[in-house]
Amino acid sequence: MSAVFARLNMLMFIAWRNVWRNPIRSVLTVSALAGGVIMLILYYSLMAGISQQMIRFATEISTGRIQIQRQAFIQDQDLYATIPWQYLTQLEQQNPSLQFAPRLYAAALASHQESSTGVQIMAVDSQRERPVTKLLTHVRQGQMNLEQGIEQDGMTYAPVVLGYQLARNMGVTLGDELVLVSQAADGSIGNDLFRVAGILKPINPTFDRMGVLMSIESYKALMYLETGIHEIIVNFEIEPLQTSNSEDWLSTIQQQLMTQITAQEQAQPLDKLGGKVQVRNWREVSPSLSQMLALSHSMMLMTGVVVMSLASLGMLNTMLMAVHERRQEFAILRAIGMKRRWLLLMVSLESLFLALISAVMGSLLGTWMSLRFEHQGIDFSASMPDGYDWAGMVFEPVMHGLLLPEHIYQSCLMMLVISMLASLFPAWLSTRHRPAESMR
Amino acid sequence: MSLLKLQNVSKVYQQGQIQVQALKDIQLEVQEGEFLALVGPSGSGKTTLLNIIGGLDDSSTGSVILNNIELTCLKESELSDFRLFQLGFIFQAYNLVPVLSALENVELVTLLQGRPAKECRERAEHYLNLVGLKAMKDRRPSALSGGQQQRVAVARALAAEPRLVLADEPTANLDSENATALLDIMHRLSHEEKTTFIFSTHDQRVMERAERIVSLRDGQIYQDQVKGE
Ligand SMILES: Nc1ncnc2c1ncn2[C@@H]1O[C@H](COP(=O)(O)OP(=O)(O)O)[C@@H](O)[C@H]1O
Ligand SMILES: [Mg+2]
Numbered sequence: 001m002s003a004v005f006a007r008l009n010m011l012m013f014i015a016w017r018n019v020w021r022n023p024i025r026s027v028l029t030v031s032a033l034a035g036g037v038i039m040l041i042l043y044y045s046l047m048a049g050i051s052q053q054m055i056r057f058a059t060e061i062s063t064g065r066i067q068i069q070r071q072a073f074i075q076d077q078d079l080y081a082t083i084p085w086q087y088l089t090q091l092e093q094q095n096p097s098l099q100f101a102p103r104l105y106a107a108a109l110a111s112h113q114e115s116s117t118g119v120q121i122m123a124v125d126s127q128r129e130r131p132v133t134k135l136l137t138h139v140r141q142g143q144m145n146l147e148q149g150i151e152q153d154g155m156t157y158a159p160v161v162l163g164y165q166l167a168r169n170m171g172v173t174l175g176d177e178l179v180l181v182s183q184a185a186d187g188s189i190g191n192d193l194f195r196v197a198g199i200l201k202p203i204n205p206t207f208d209r210m211g212v213l214m215s216i217e218s219y220k221a222l223m224y225l226e227t228g229i230h231e232i233i234v235n236f237e238i239e240p241l242q243t244s245n246s247e248d249w250l251s252t253i254q255q256q257l258m259t260q261i262t263a264q265e266q267a268q269p270l271d272k273l274g275g276k277v278q279v280r281n282w283r284e285v286s287p288s289l290s291q292m293l294a295l296s297h298s299m300m301l302m303t304g305v306v307v308m309s310l311a312s313l314g315m316l317n318t319m320l321m322a323v324h325e326r327r328q329e330f331a332i333l334r335a336i337g338m339k340r341r342w343l344l345l346m347v348s349l350e351s352l353f354l355a356l357i358s359a360v361m362g363s364l365l366g367t368w369m370s371l372r373f374e375h376q377g378i379d380f381s382a383s384m385p386d387g388y389d390w391a392g393m394v395f396e397p398v399m400h401g402l403l404l405p406e407h408i409y410q411s412c413l414m415m416l417v418i419s420m421l422a423s424l425f426p427a428w429l430s431t432r433h434r435p436a437e438s439m440r
Numbered sequence: 441m442s443l444l445k446l447q448n449v450s451k452v453y454q455q456g457q458i459q460v461q462a463l464k465d466i467q468l469e470v471q472e473g474e475f476l477a478l479v480g481p482s483g484s485g486k487t488t489l490l491n492i493i494g495g496l497d498d499s500s501t502g503s504v505i506l507n508n509i510e511l512t513c514l515k516e517s518e519l520s521d522f523r524l525f526q527l528g529f530i531f532q533a534y535n536l537v538p539v540l541s542a543l544e545n546v547e548l549v550t551l552l553q554g555r556p557a558k559e560c561r562e563r564a565e566h567y568l569n570l571v572g573l574k575a576m577k578d579r580r581p582s583a584l585s586g587g588q589q590q591r592v593a594v595a596r597a598l599a600a601e602p603r604l605v606l607a608d609e610p611t612a613n614l615d616s617e618n619a620t621a622l623l624d625i626m627h628r629l630s631h632e633e634k635t636t637f638i639f640s641t642h643d644q645r646v647m648e649r650a651e652r653i654v655s656l657r658d659g660q661i662y663q664d665q666v667k668g669e
Binding site for chain 1: 494516520524531534537539548551554557596
């Protein structure tokens with residue numbers, strides 16, 4: 001056993017010395033591989049930063065981590081598919097560590113002077129909404145106090161806040177009057193006069209074009225809907241990507257809520273028409289976001305393979321040259337009894353050392369660079385103050401990386417595997433020549 | 441009983457369209473402990489013959505029996521093992537691993553043989569001492585003269601305790617003073633270590649050190665002389 005170890009030790013020793021035999025060539029190889037690792041770490045942390053931003057934006061501003069709705073509301077926005085208010089208060093009592101925000105929705109016609117358009121009303125409870133989402137702080141103009149009426153010409157108007165595109169399309173500015181007409185829950189035509197109190201920043205394309213935000217009181221007054229709420233948004237304090245078990249957390253909480261709600265459904269049965277109460281997480285609520293994240297994951301993998309394959313060409317070249325230069329030396333080693341597999345091992349060890357040095361250098365530099373990028377970020381706010389809206393996703397104007405430990409070891413692992421594959425051929429080549437021929 | 445027995449060994453190289461007969465019908469028997477020189481002009485087949493004896497090349501026909509083993513029957517990996525444990529090699533040049541010191545070069549074979557590290561170190565020092573290079577043990581080959589490098593190669597060959605040492609023109613790159621010095625060391629060690637040596641040369645003064653001279657011409661043995669007969 002110790003003899004086997006002594007032999008391996010010797011092969012490692014020769015391999016290590018061989019690394020430094022042509023220092024310039026080795027430095028170039030290491031630079032290419034380490035550069036690949038650095039690029040991957042930076043790229044991975046950028047992608048994670050963007051993903052984190054997207055998830056956060058979606059979950060913190062509008063969707064929440066978890067949504068609770070009736071089946072019929074999910075399927076066709078059935079106005080009557082409500083969840084009783086008692087459900088909400090009970091959930092709040094049972095889960096003091098979670099935050100819940102109720103919401104109500106309705107379709108309506110909005111008009112201002114000559115222009116009128118279809119809108120989507122969303123009613124929120126400011127007190128409960130604030131700890132759950134940043135919806136009410138995401139304001140571009142005006143104020144967000146939905147509960148406080150606006151005094152004008154001796155009258156008190158209920159305030160509304162509009163999506164920015166809707167405001168632009170209708171030509172509405174702060175303080176303008178807005179008439180909302182809708183079919184109320186009792187079948188009558190509900191209509192009311194509102195004043196525009198604020199305009200939101202981009203939230204999501206639908207809300208930006210159609211969204212009208214109001215208080216639950218105003219909603220009730222407009223819609224005569226007293227039976228309950230359409231949606232409960234749930235949030236909690238865990239970074240979506242930073243902690244590796246945040247996904248487990250999400251499903252645990254989802255499970256827990258589902259159990260509690262099932263118990264309530266038994267205690268206080270609901271009408272049949274609205275269907276069961278569903279608890280969905282953000283992945284289920286926004287499948288496109290979830291799909292996009294999955295897609296970016298496979299993109300990341302593919303980019304990794306491409307970058308590392310290119311970087312490994314340096315390794316291939318170096319080892320081919322090394323093996324070619326040492327043909328005679330290898331022939332002599334074979335003559336004195338070195339077996340093919342030992343030679344193969346020796347050459348592979350040399351590549352492995354090169355790759356390991358590259359891994360260490362690459363991850364140190366890559367970590368340092370992406371930590372800087374994480375802290376400073378890249379600021380696009382001069383050119384796009386509202387961020388960037390793409391395929392229904394909104395990006396914040398300042399992009400931050402997010403470096404996770406797996407970015408480092410995944411990059412290194414990918415480099416190690418691909419560069420070792422690249423050195424297999426040269427290593428194999430080294431054992432192919434017959435010693436007698438190589439010595440001529 | 442003979443250590444080595446060649447019977448009807450021939451070697452034909454195919455070089456494009458033409459066939460080169462490098463060896464023709466070689467019959468040779470070598471006893472244990474012999475110090476044998478293979479002589480002949482360049483191209484006479486010395487290297488080819490040594491390579492066949494060492495299992496580095498196959499013969500086209502004939503049989504090679506070394507230490508009771510028919511080499512032509514061995515597989516590649518068995519040949520490796522055979523060379524590792526039974527044979528020592530000394531080549532004309534570039535014998536040594538350039539990134540290893542003299543001592544490490546000598547250790548190398550014994551480590552490959554699977555001997556414990558401590559024993560390898562002691563052996564390497566012992567054999568370097570025998571070739572008079574104890575003081576140079578930490579030098580890399582590039583810091584040694586040609587003669588010193590060849591002596592390290594001799595030490596390496598002997599450290600493995602082989603039955604037979606094959607040396608293909610070990611003195612070809614040495615001046616005559618170094619050449620005869622190397623031969624003297626080889627000759628002395630062949631007696632002290634009871635090791636058989638077969639070496640090729642075309643140098644008259646080197647030849648004189650041999651106890652038996654086998655002369656090759658055009659791939660055939662035309663003279664086989666034992667000194668003192
Ligand atoms: N690989 C080979 N291919 C073709 N011819 C060869 C090869 N090796 C040796 N020869 C030929 O075989 C003959 C013997 O060569 P060699 O054994 O090297 O002689 P020596 O070592 O005595 O100079 C020469 O004519 C040489 O050209
Ligand atoms: Mg020759």
